[in-house]
Amino acid sequence: MEFKKKELANGLCLIGEINKSAKSAAVGFFVKTGSRDETEQINGVSHYLEHMLFKGTEKLSALEVNKAFDRTGAQFNACTSEENTVFYAAVLPEYLVEVTKLWIELMRPALRNEDFNIEKSVIKEEIAMYKDLPSFDVMDRCRRLHFDGHPCGNSVLGSEKSVGNLTAEQMRDYFARRYAPNNMVLACAGNFDWDQICSVVEVPCGRWQQQVATRKLEDCGGSKKKERIEKSNLAREHICLMSAGVSAQDPRRFAASLLGIIVGDDVGSRFFWELVDKALAEAAAMQSVAMDGTGTFYSYIRCGSENVCKVLDTVRNIFDSLSKDGITEDELRKAKNKILSALVIKNELPMGRLVDLGSNWIYLEQYRTVEDDISAVKAVTIDDIHSLIEQFNPGDFTQLSIGPAG
Amino acid sequence: MAESFDKHVLNNGMVLLGEPMEAVESVAFGFMLPAGAALLPEGCCGAGSVIADWIFRGAGDKSSRQLGDALDGLGLVRGCSVGSSHIGIGVALEAGNLAEALELYADIILRPSLQEDQFELARQLAIDGVHSLDDDPRQKVMLKLREQFYPSPLGRSTVGEVAELEALMVETTRRIIKNNFNLSQTIFTVAGKYDFDAICGQMEKLFSRTKPAPGGAAVSVRDKAGKYTHIDDDSAQVHIALMTETVKPTDEDYYNARVAVSVLSGGMSARLFTEVREKRGLCYAIGARYHGLKEAAGIMCYAGTMPQKGQETLDVIIGEFNRLAEGISEEEIARAEVRLKSALILQSESSSSRAGAIGADYYMLGRVRSLDEIKNKIEQTTVDSVLGFLRNNKFKDFTVVTIGPKKVTVK
Structure with missing residues (x-):
């Protein structure tokens, strides 16, 4: 593995980790923008804009873009979160240059009115689709309740109303402010030629104008409010719990991930043995989500209406015992083994490696090898976890449930 | 390889x-x-x-x-x-x-x-x-x-x-x-x-301590169920699923079928995505894929759309299935082939994918196919071979299921 880095005069950072033994290569633009960078009036614009990038440039129509990707056999897509918009592709090594050139072109889209109008229907369909997925809907609503006015509570998709009212002009303005070279990173991983990638990036990307792209960064302790929403067509109770956690810049993020595994991994965690194994809940998971300058622990639990009280009592007992008695060495050892094998397996694929490479640069401006992360996980002690529990008290949470009329 | x-x-x-x-x-x-x-x-x-x-x-x-x-x-x-x-x-x-x-x-x-x-x-x-x-x-x-x-x-x-x-x-x-x-x-x-x-x-x-035992009896199959099923639900979208018969993995036309499905729905330039989502904005989620069992196989398709657009969505999808046999360009076949080959190699980097794939091959075919063999078979397909296959195996019946507040009419 060899790490390479280059920064253009306009602030665009190009990074790469070369693995000549890989059979593929992956490339991605990581743009530091998402729903937390939106105002209420333009809520949903980051995600909508992500769609619009595929609609082409002054020279390329949408169909030509799609054909160009498919000619390379790329497995490609994009995703938008509260704070990042990522455009990525995994290809055979011989196609990496072609697909990188294509992404570079698309980073300066035409944003045509007619495409904007057609895509609005697609976005509205996506909003409707997620309304039919209560496991997603409950998290979205709980995030808003927890962050309570903090921009991290903004919905990624936006609402039918905010998207409906959005204009192409507003999107162009947002694009000009946020898709600045100094607000994005281009990352490559796997089997590729660094000099060749640099040569295709430098000229076209060097023309992009630098902008002042800032972000409101403040931590959020969470509202700790409790709400329940009834929906007559639901069969199960969907419960989301959210509490304050560590940020992506915080060295304690590895300890936080381990705590998430100990409390709420799919199998073998405290949630698993107390809720799922005993058939009180059908699904119960907790994880640490580290964000820019803030973070959360969030849990998702699904159960029958008849079990809700018992489930919530059990959850309270789990968190009480966590605060009172802490965790055991054995729990920590198992959680480390789980995280370490998942880390190794994920990073064997260039696409998996790309995600960590890009994220570490976005949040830390730092290159971290897989071994760095492995050592950081191994170094976490039981005392680290205990002080995390003491400081963040994950039992003091915001709670939102969606379920059938009771 | x-x-x-x-x-x-x-x-x-x-x-x-x-x-x-x-x-x-x-x-x-x-x-x-x-x-x-x-x-x-x-x-x-x-x-x-x-x-x-x-x-x-x-x-x-x-x-x-x-x-x-x-x-x-x-x-x-x-x-x-x-x-x-x-x-x-x-x-x-x-x-x-x-x-x-x-x-x-x-x-x-x-x-x-x-x-x-x-x-x-x-x-x-x-x-x-x-x-x-x-x-x-x-x-x-x-x-x-x-x-x-x-x-x-x-x-x-x-x-x-x-x-x-x-x-x-x-x-x-x-x-x-x-x-x-x-x-x-x-x-x-x-x-x-x-x-x-x-x-x-x-x-x-x-x-190996357990003794050899006879295999279970082969599955005996009965008739198919209904052609159209609707489940009423007060959901935001109508969820449309449809499936039509095609050749099994053991059939000599298997790779022609896979390439045909890829032309229909293998990528963002494929026909369903282009016609249903890009041109008409009917759906966010739309896709078709090959689904094969040892005994039978089909092409299955899913689309989710708001209730008032359900009928148009279904009609456009079925229209695209039927339009395939009318003609496919060289360029479409080339894109379908490169997508299938790339997917194959990208998946081959994952130990879990390979462990799953060799088992599925052995069960379906009685042997494991090398990546080279699959790659060659994909490369051997042509416009003529895919069209020939489609014309000899016209999509006849579509089994349709919908969940949502509004039914569709299956013609």
């Missing part, structure tokens, strides 16, 4: 297959146990889900908790799923822990505790799983589609039926495990970093 495969057959007929991979530190293994939904006795729909949970609730000399702790202690990334033909156990891990993991799985498969109190919990979770489908219309519509499309019992729900789960008895379920966990019909696969001689030695010790 020089590859080699390992194969060894135990005395009792259990097949061990391996694919060594350079440049990985992980290993993945899997067991394909002939206990899929279609192989279960009548009236036991959902028993597979119960079994896939129950066998992990204690095995060998370990209690449920001890077993769970032992599996977690090895850092296994593990899953167990129920398909039409098999219960599939899949595990990925760091290569150094393989031998210890296999010891635990031998207990799970050969010596599960199967205690009565644990059965009740496993059954309750299986019932909950069926109820939860009501809150996931997309998954539900696809399960219902398979049920309606495949001749019974091939499409039987892999999740289960509440009434049958409620009636399921401990003894019946124990008997299913005894009869269906038949090692003579079980396929074990491993891919990644491993020593095949060491695995064979260990597997001989662990698994």
Whole structure:
């Protein structure tokens, strides 16, 4: 593995980790923008804009873009979160240059009115689709309740109303402010030629104008409010719990991930043995989500209406015992083994490696090898976890449930 | 792409297959146990889900908790799923822990505790799983589609039926495990970093004590269910699923069928995405894929759209299926081929994908195809071969299922 880095005069950072033994290569633009960078009036614009990038440039129509990707056999897509918009592709090594050139072109889209109008229907369909997925809907609503006015509570998709009212002009303005070279990173991983990638990036990307792209960064302790929403067509109770956690810049993020595994991994965690194994809940998971300058622990639990009280009592007992008695060495050892094998397996694929490479640069401006992360996980002690529990008290949470009329 | 495969057959007929991979530190293994939904006795729909949970609730000399702790202690990334033909156990891990993991799985498969109190919990979770489908219309519509499309019992729900789960008895379920966990019909696969001689030695010790047993009777199929099924739901979208018959993986036209599906829905420039989403904005989620069992196969398609656009969406989709045989360009075939080949190679970097793929090949074809063979077969398809196939195998009937507030008309 060899790490390479280059920064253009306009602030665009190009990074790469070369693995000549890989059979593929992956490339991605990581743009530091998402729903937390939106105002209420333009809520949903980051995600909508992500769609619009595929609609082409002054020279390329949408169909030509799609054909160009498919000619390379790329497995490609994009995703938008509260704070990042990522455009990525995994290809055979011989196609990496072609697909990188294509992404570079698309980073300066035409944003045509007619495409904007057609895509609005697609976005509205996506909003409707997620309304039919209560496991997603409950998290979205709980995030808003927890962050309570903090921009991290903004919905990624936006609402039918905010998207409906959005204009192409507003999107162009947002694009000009946020898709600045100094607000994005281009990352490559796997089997590729660094000099060749640099040569295709430098000229076209060097023309992009630098902008002042800032972000409101403040931590959020969470509202700790409790709400329940009834929906007559639901069969199960969907419960989301959210509490304050560590940020992506915080060295304690590895300890936080381990705590998430100990409390709420799919199998073998405290949630698993107390809720799922005993058939009180059908699904119960907790994880640490580290964000820019803030973070959360969030849990998702699904159960029958008849079990809700018992489930919530059990959850309270789990968190009480966590605060009172802490965790055991054995729990920590198992959680480390789980995280370490998942880390190794994920990073064997260039696409998996790309995600960590890009994220570490976005949040830390730092290159971290897989071994760095492995050592950081191994170094976490039981005392680290205990002080995390003491400081963040994950039992003091915001709670939102969606379920059938009771 | 020089590859080699390992194969060894135990005395009792259990097949061990391996694919060594350079440049990985992980290993993945899997067991394909002939206990899929279609192989279960009548009236036991959902028993597979119960079994896939129950066998992990204690095995060998370990209690449920001890077993769970032992599996977690090895850092296994593990899953167990129920398909039409098999219960599939899949595990990925760091290569150094393989031998210890296999010891635990031998207990799970050969010596599960199967205690009565644990059965009740496993059954309750299986019932909950069926109820939860009501809150996931997309998954539900696809399960219902398979049920309606495949001749019974091939499409039987892999999740289960509440009434049958409620009636399921401990003894019946124990008997299913005894009869269906038949090692003579079980396929074990491993891919990644491993020593095949060491695995064979260990597997001989662990698994060859049971005697060969005759295979279960072939599935006898009955008629298909209805052509159109609608489930009323007050959902935001109408969820449309449809499926039409095509050739099986053993057919000589299999690769023509795969390329045809790729032209229809293999990428963002493929026809369904272009016509349904890009030009008309009818859907966010739209896609078709090949779905093959040993006994029958089809092309399945899903689309979710707001109720007032349901009919137009269905009509455009069926129009695109039928338009395929009218003509395909060289460029479309070239894109379809490169997409299929790339997907193949990208998946080949993952030990879990390879362990799954070699097992599926062996079950379907009786042998493992090399990546080169698949690549060559894809490259041999042409506009003429794909069109010839489509014209000789016209899409006749479409099985359609919808969930939502509004029905569609199936012409």
